[in-house]
Amino acid sequence: MSTTHAITRSQRRTTEIIENGRNEVLSTRSRYIRPPAGSLKTVATLEKWRDAVEGVRQIPITSVEMLPEVETYLKGQTPREVARATPVTELTFDSLPQISFDPLQEWEGRVVEVKDDRFFASLLDITAGKHFEEEIAEFPLDDVSDIDRPLLRPGALFRWLIGYARRSSGTKYRVSSLVFRRLPQWTSVDIVRAEAEATRILSSVKWE
Amino acid sequence: MPDAPTADQIEINIFGPGYGECCLIHFGGGKWIIIDSCVDDETGQPAALAYLDKIGIDPAESVELVVASHWHDDHVKGLSEVVRRCGAARFCSSAALNQREFVTVLSAYDQNRAIAAGPGSQEMMAVLRLLETRSGLGSSPIAALSNKSLLLVDESKTGHGFPVAVWSLSPSDAQFSEFLREIGELSPKEGGGKVRMTATSPNHLSVVILIAIGPRSFLFGADLEEVSSKPNFGWSAICTNRAWPRSKSMFFKIPHHGSETAEHKPTWELLLEKNPSCVVTPWRRGSTLPKLQDVERLLGYTNRGFSTSNCRPKAMPSRPYPVQKQIRDSRVKLRPVGLKMGHVRIRYCADGTDDPALYLSPEACSLADLRQSIRT
Numbered sequence: 001m002s003t004t005h006a007i008t009r010s011q012r013r014t015t016e017i018i019e020n021g022r023n024e025v026l027s028t029r030s031r032y033i034r035p036p037a038g039s040l041k042t043v044a045t046l047e048k049w050r051d052a053v054e055g056v057r058q059i060p061i062t063s064v065e066m067l068p069e070v071e072t073y074l075k076g077q078t079p080r081e082v083a084r085a086t087p088v089t090e091l092t093f094d095s096l097p098q099i100s101f102d103p104l105q106e107w108e109g110r111v112v113e114v115k116d117d118r119f120f121a122s123l124l125d126i127t128a129g130k131h132f133e134e135e136i137a138e139f140p141l142d143d144v145s146d147i148d149r150p151l152l153r154p155g156a157l158f159r160w161l162i163g164y165a166r167r168s169s170g171t172k173y174r175v176s177s178l179v180f181r182r183l184p185q186w187t188s189v190d191i192v193r194a195e196a197e198a199t200r201i202l203s204s205v206k207w208e
Numbered sequence: 209m210p211d212a213p214t215a216d217q218i219e220i221n222i223f224g225p226g227y228g229e230c231c232l233i234h235f236g237g238g239k240w241i242i243i244d245s246c247v248d249d250e251t252g253q254p255a256a257l258a259y260l261d262k263i264g265i266d267p268a269e270s271v272e273l274v275v276a277s278h279w280h281d282d283h284v285k286g287l288s289e290v291v292r293r294c295g296a297a298r299f300c301s302s303a304a305l306n307q308r309e310f311v312t313v314l315s316a317y318d319q320n321r322a323i324a325a326g327p328g329s330q331e332m333m334a335v336l337r338l339l340e341t342r343s344g345l346g347s348s349p350i351a352a353l354s355n356k357s358l359l360l361v362d363e364s365k366t367g368h369g370f371p372v373a374v375w376s377l378s379p380s381d382a383q384f385s386e387f388l389r390e391i392g393e394l395s396p397k398e399g400g401g402k403v404r405m406t407a408t409s410p411n412h413l414s415v416v417i418l419i420a421i422g423p424r425s426f427l428f429g430a431d432l433e434e435v436s437s438k439p440n441f442g443w444s445a446i447c448t449n450r451a452w453p454r455s456k457s458m459f460f461k462i463p464h465h466g467s468e469t470a471e472h473k474p475t476w477e478l479l480l481e482k483n484p485s486c487v488v489t490p491w492r493r494g495s496t497l498p499k500l501q502d503v504e505r506l507l508g509y510t511n512r513g514f515s516t517s518n519c520r521p522k523a524m525p526s527r528p529y530p531v532q533k534q535i536r537d538s539r540v541k542l543r544p545v546g547l548k549m550g551h552v553r554i555r556y557c558a559d560g561t562d563d564p565a566l567y568l569s570p571e572a573c574s575l576a577d578l579r580q581s582i583r584t
Contacts, residue, residue: 105531138541186396194316204343207306
């Protein structure tokens with residue numbers, strides 16, 4: 001099971017804990033348990049646990065397994081103990097969480113031609129505030145993520161961003177990102193509206 | 209500041225490539241025709257309007273005819289602004305714009321601004337909406353077809369004593385029928401993904417314009433290409449179906465950026481004087497036109513050929529080092545497209561007593577110089 005899923009599920013879960021006959025609500029969103037004595041007591045959350053693991057290992061965590069220790073941790077163990085007890089798996093550079101992005105350069109691209117192993121796009125320099133597409137780029141097809149491949153055809157629009165990303169650990173790295181726009185599908189409303197405008201214009205404008 | 213032509217002078221201005229090309233013609237008596245529109249990359253202004261403003265001409269009163277040769281991006285940039293400011297001019301385009309299917313396509317792409325609809329379709333839609341607001345207020349727009357008279361001006365109003373006749377020589381009936389079949393490919397289909405409207409079809413619907421001024425005539429080739437297998441298409445159709453005054457033209461706006469696909473030797477023999485004045489507007493967005501062999505071919509026809517651009521490539525924009533390094537690391541090949549807009553102007557004395565006066569902007573050059581520039 002991937003960490004991302006495990007953490008997300010846990011973070012969204014609100015668990016009722018019945019302890020010593022009192023109802024207490026543990027929420028990973030609120031980070032707090034309402035203690036019987038009335039004072040607030042910080043409890044470990046998965047978020048804190050992740051920070052703790054990163055503190056020990058100096059790398060961010062993106063993939064862990066959902067183990068019983070996590071449940072134990074939710075009940076109040078210290079983050080560091082849980083972190084040591086939890087194995088880290090499948091850590092890859094590409095999958096590291098990115099917590100901020102500072103763009104240096106941004107283009108709007110329009111695909112003009114797709115070939116076997118590359119595609120050509122006309123680029124509008126957004127950063128420079130250009131009005132017209134003034135550059136042509138040839139991209140390796142490998143740069144397009146699998147999920148975007150079906151969108152790759154002449155006329156498809158995308159953003160190309162170059163900038164610095166920062167991880168939760170503070171590490172800064174340079175990235176180039178192609179993001180294809182998922183445009184909505186044509187609907188019958190679009191088509192009916194266009195037909196209505198065409199009818200209106202052609203009934204007004206008499207061509208000679 | 210350039211000076212305006214006198215009433216008895218004929219002035220041909222060709223602007224390009226900026227984004228597209230534009231022809232601005234003074235046919236006499238202070239009256240003008242605009243064929244297509246392009247904008248200056250630097251200023252964003254339609255070239256024809258900028259020039260008229262510079263020489264102190266009010267386009268609202270002086271422009272008689274605005275022609276959109278076809279709807280591709282490189283011929284209609286800024287066209288809606290041109291039509292808006294040329295309030296007294298008649299508008300002319302191919303008959304596509306009065307076809308319900310085509311207007312529906314344009315409207316569909318234009319109504320959804322979430323997609324950056326192709327500027328060509330946006331411009332044409334903006335023009336149609338302008339025409340709608342003007343309906344009933346003046347003369348109707350004209351649907352161009354082969355051998356159709358677009359404008360006649362009596363010799364008493366031209367300033368040089370010659371009558372003026374403007375004809376559209378294309379598209380042929382066969383080309384128009386082909387276009388109607390192609391509309392289906394452009395039409396949005398319910399459930400289909402939206403993309404930006406792209407001009408994938410050939411330049412079948414290009415409107416070629418002939419301006420006859422007394423015994424002289426001037427030919428503007430738009431983007432019309434030759435389809436060798438189809439005699440009813442392209443330049444073959446024009447050469448075989450002539451119904452307009454048969455004088456040969458002394459000026460030729462070379463079609464389709466001088467490409468080989470627009471080459472048609474009989475056109476040079478039947479429609480043009482020997483060694484005519486010619487102007488080509490290069491194209492450097494995606495494909496590269498004209499190629500070296502195209503320029504050499506054109507030089508075989510005339511030694512009075514000019515280009516609106518010397519085709520020296522634009523420099524790559526300067527960008528921060530990390531961006532340049534990331535581009536290299538990403539294995540993306542990036543190159544600038546487009547050229548700085550140039551201007552070729554030829555002034556003729558209507559009675560033919562003086563040699564034409566030529567003006568070339570710093571970006572423009574002769575075809576011989578263009579050949580040298582492409583070689584190097």
